[in-house]
Amino acid sequence: MLEIKNLQVKLEEEDKAILKGVDLSIEAGSVHAIMGPNGSGKSTLSYVLSGRDGYTVTGGSATLDGEDLLEMEPEERAAAGLFLAFQYPVEIPGVGNMTFLRTALNAQRKARGEPEISAGDFLKLVREKAKALQIDAEMLKRPVNVGFSGGEKKRNEILQMAMLEPRMCVLDETDSGLDVDAMRLVADGVNALRGAGRSFLVITHYQRLLDHIKPDIVHIMADGRIIKSGGPELALEVERNGYADLLAEVV
Amino acid sequence: MAVPHKSDATRNKATQDRLGAIDLPEGGFSGAARVSAMKRLAEMGMPVRRDEYWRYTDPADLVRAEAPEAVVFHGTDPQLFGQVDRVTLVFTDGAFDPDASDDPSLAGVEISRLAVADKADIHWARDLYGVLETRGQTPINRPLAALNTAVATDGVLIRVTGRAARPVHLIYNHQSPTSDVMLHHCIKVEPGAELTLLETGPAAARLNMVTEVDVLEGGRFHHVRAQGRDHSRRAVTHIFARVAKAAQFKSFTLTVNGVLTRNEAVIEIIGDDAVAHIAGAALGDGVDGVFHHDDTVFITHDAVGCESRQVFKKVLKNGATGVFQGKILVKKDAQKTDGYQISQALLLDDDSQFLAKPELEIYADDVKCSHGSTTGAIDETALFYLRSRGIEREDATALLVLSFLADAIEEIDDEALAADVVARLEAWLARRKG
Numbered sequence: 001m002l003e004i005k006n007l008q009v010k011l012e013e014e015d016k017a018i019l020k021g022v023d024l025s026i027e028a029g030s031v032h033a034i035m036g037p038n039g040s041g042k043s044t045l046s047y048v049l050s051g052r053d054g055y056t057v058t059g060g061s062a063t064l065d066g067e068d069l070l071e072m073e074p075e076e077r078a079a080a081g082l083f084l085a086f087q088y089p090v091e092i093p094g095v096g097n098m099t100f101l102r103t104a105l106n107a108q109r110k111a112r113g114e115p116e117i118s119a120g121d122f123l124k125l126v127r128e129k130a131k132a133l134q135i136d137a138e139m140l141k142r143p144v145n146v147g148f149s150g151g152e153k154k155r156n157e158i159l160q161m162a163m164l165e166p167r168m169c170v171l172d173e174t175d176s177g178l179d180v181d182a183m184r185l186v187a188d189g190v191n192a193l194r195g196a197g198r199s200f201l202v203i204t205h206y207q208r209l210l211d212h213i214k215p216d217i218v219h220i221m222a223d224g225r226i227i228k229s230g231g232p233e234l235a236l237e238v239e240r241n242g243y244a245d246l247l248a249e250v251v
Numbered sequence: 252m253a254v255p256h257k258s259d260a261t262r263n264k265a266t267q268d269r270l271g272a273i274d275l276p277e278g279g280f281s282g283a284a285r286v287s288a289m290k291r292l293a294e295m296g297m298p299v300r301r302d303e304y305w306r307y308t309d310p311a312d313l314v315r316a317e318a319p320e321a322v323v324f325h326g327t328d329p330q331l332f333g334q335v336d337r338v339t340l341v342f343t344d345g346a347f348d349p350d351a352s353d354d355p356s357l358a359g360v361e362i363s364r365l366a367v368a369d370k371a372d373i374h375w376a377r378d379l380y381g382v383l384e385t386r387g388q389t390p391i392n393r394p395l396a397a398l399n400t401a402v403a404t405d406g407v408l409i410r411v412t413g414r415a416a417r418p419v420h421l422i423y424n425h426q427s428p429t430s431d432v433m434l435h436h437c438i439k440v441e442p443g444a445e446l447t448l449l450e451t452g453p454a455a456a457r458l459n460m461v462t463e464v465d466v467l468e469g470g471r472f473h474h475v476r477a478q479g480r481d482h483s484r485r486a487v488t489h490i491f492a493r494v495a496k497a498a499q500f501k502s503f504t505l506t507v508n509g510v511l512t513r514n515e516a517v518i519e520i521i522g523d524d525a526v527a528h529i530a531g532a533a534l535g536d537g538v539d540g541v542f543h544h545d546d547t548v549f550i551t552h553d554a555v556g557c558e559s560r561q562v563f564k565k566v567l568k569n570g571a572t573g574v575f576q577g578k579i580l581v582k583k584d585a586q587k588t589d590g591y592q593i594s595q596a597l598l599l600d601d602d603s604q605f606l607a608k609p610e611l612e613i614y615a616d617d618v619k620c621s622h623g624s625t626t627g628a629i630d631e632t633a634l635f636y637l638r639s640r641g642i643e644r645e646d647a648t649a650l651l652v653l654s655f656l657a658d659a660i661e662e663i664d665d666e667a668l669a670a671d672v673v674a675r676l677e678a679w680l681a682r683r684k685g
Contacts, residue, residue: 095657108641
C-alpha cells in the first residue's frame with residue numbers, strides 16, 4: 001500500500017538533511033511501528049508523507065497504491081486515503097468540531113466524485129463514532145480542539161480518522177501526553193479501525209502504546225534512516241535496553 | 252465644546268465649498284439644534300487629511316459638496332435578517348418608502364420619522380437631537396457629525412418604553428448612482444426598557460449617518476448592522492451613545508465592500524455598573540477597486556464599576572486598507588473600570604495594510620484596562636491541519652477567516668442574528684476564493 005524508497009529530505013530553510021534514505025513498505029492491512037530517539041526523523045517522515053510545507057525532497061519516492069504522494073497537495077493525499085493523526089492537534093477557535101468534520105468529510109467525498117453526505121446521515125454517523133470514543137455532544141459542539149485536554153485532543157484525532165475512514169493512517173506520537181486510561185481509549189479506537197484494507201504507521205517513543213496497538217512489524221529509526229526492522233519483540237528490546245545498543249550495533 | 256481648528260487655506264476652502272452648498276432646513280423641534288450645529292461647524296471647519304484624527308483616512312470624498320458617483324449593485328442575496336420576526340422601515344436613497352415598510356406600531360416602542368415629527372416644535376427627541384453629538388465634539392472635533400445634525404432631513408425617532416416585542420429593522424436601499432444621503436436617528440431607551448435595532452444596506456452613493464442613543468437606567472440596547480455590498484459606495488457613520496446606570500449598550504457592525512467607510516462610535520458611560528460593547532467585522536477585497544475601512548472609537552468611563560469592550564477584526568486582501576483608532580478614557584472617579592480593546596487584522600496577501608492607533612488615557616487608580624492590536628497572516632500550521640483532512644486550500648482559508656472573526660461575531664448576543672451574519676460572511680468568502 002505505502003511504498004517509500006530511498007526517501008531523502010532536507011529542511012527547506014537550511015541545508016540540513018533530515019531523512020537520509022528511508023525505505024519502508026507497508027502492505028494493506030498491516031500495522032507498522034516506527035520507534036527511535038529524538039531527532040531521528042520520525043515526525044519529519046509523517047509530515048513529508050502528508051505534505052507539510054518546509055521540507056524539500058531531494059531524492060527517492062513515496063507512493064500510495066502506486067500513486068506518487070509527493071506530487072500531491074495535502075488535501076489530495078487525504079482524498080487518496082492518507083491520514084495523519086497529529087502529535088499536536090491544532091486549535092481552531094470559532095469553527096465548531098461538527099462543522100469541521102462535515103466539511104472535511106464532504107471535501108473528500110467531492111474529491112472522489114461521491115455525493116455529499118446528508119445532514120441526517122452525518123449526524124447519525126458522528127454520534128455513533130463519537131460514542132465509542134467517549135466524546136460527548138458538548139465536545140462535538142465546541143470549537144475544534146479549543147479547551148480540550150491532551151487526551152481529548154487525541155481522541156478527537158481518532159474521531160476524525162474514524163469519520164474519514166482513510167486506508168493509510170499515520171499516527172505521530174499519539175501516545176504523548178496521555179494517561180493510561182486515555183491511551184487505552186485511543187488504542188481501542190484505533191484497533192476498532194483495524195481491518196483487512198487499512199494500514200497503520202504508528203510513530204512512538206515508547207513501547208507502552210504498542211502494548212495496546214499490537215504492531216506486525218517494528219522499525220527502529222536513527223539519524224534519518226531505518227536501521228533495523230523486526231517483529232514486536234524489537235519494541236520490547238528497546239524498552240529494556242534503550243536505543244544505545246541498537247545504534248552501536250549499526251555503527 | 253468644539254475647538255476651532257487652526258485656520259488654513261485647504262480647510263477654509265473645503266469648509267466654504269461645503270457650507271456654501273447647504274440649504275439649511277428650518278426644522279421644527281430641531282431648529283435650534285441645527286442652527287447651533289451650523290455655528291459649530293463654521294468654527295471647526297471641515298476635516299482635512301492633515302488632521303491627526305484623519306491621518307489614516309482621507310476625508311475629501313466625504314466632505315466635498317458633490318457626492319462621488321457609486322455604481323448601483325444588484326445582488327441576489329436574500330434580505331439579511333429576513334427570517335427574523337421584526338418591524339421593517341425602508342429608506343431608498345434616503346427617502347422613506349412607506350409601501351415597502353411595515354406598520355410601525357410596536358408594543359413597547361414609539362416610532363416616528365424625523366421628517367414628519369420635525370414639522371412640530373415639540374417632540375421628546377428635542378432633548379436628544381444633536382445633544383449627544385454636541386457632547387461628542389469634546390475633546391475631538393467631529394465636523395461631519397455636526398454637518399449631519401445641521402442638514403439631515405429624515406431619520407427615525409424611536410422611544411422605547413418597555414421591552415420591544417420585536418426588533419426594529421431599518422433597511423437602506425441604494426438605487427441612484429448619485430444619491431447623497433444624510434440620515435439622523437434618535438433612540439431613547441427608557442429605564443428598564445429594551446430594544447434590538449437592525450440596520451442593513453448601503454443606503455446611498457454617499458451616506459452620512461448619525462445615530463444618537465440614550466440608554467437610561469437599566470435599559471438595554473442591542474444593535475446589529477451590515478453595511479451593504481455596493482463596491483463603490485462611501486459612508487461616514489457616527490454613533491453617539493450615552494449609557495446610564497446598570498444599562499447596556501451593545502453594537503456590532505459587519506462591513507463587506509465599499510470604497511470608503513468610516514464608522515465612528517462615541518460612547519459615554521455615565522452611570523455605575525453600566526456595560527458598553529462595540530464590535531466590528533470588516534472584509535475588504537481591493538480587487539474591485541479601493542477598499543478602505545476605518546473604525547474610530549472613543550469610549551469615556553465616567554462612573555464606577557463599568558465595563559467596556561471594543562472588538563474589531565478586519566480581513567484584508569488585494570491592497571485593501573483597514574484602520575482602527577480606538578480610545579478608552581477613564582475619568583478620575585471611574586474606579587473599578589474594566590476596559591478591554593482588541594483590534595486585529597488578518598492580511599491575506601502582502602499588498603494589504605492595517606493601521607492601528609490604540610489609546611488608553613486613565614486618571615482613576617483602581618482600574619483594569621487592556622488593549623492589543625495585531626496584524627498577521629493565515630496560520631500555516633492550522634492551514635495544513637485543515638488541508639490534511641482533505642479540505643482544499645481555499646476552503647480551509649475561508650474556515651480560518653471565520654475562525655479569526657469569531658471573537659467579534661460572539662459579541663452578537665442573539666444566536667439567530669449571529670447565524671445570519673455568519674451565513675453572509677460565508678457567502679462573501681465563497682465568492683472570493685483564491
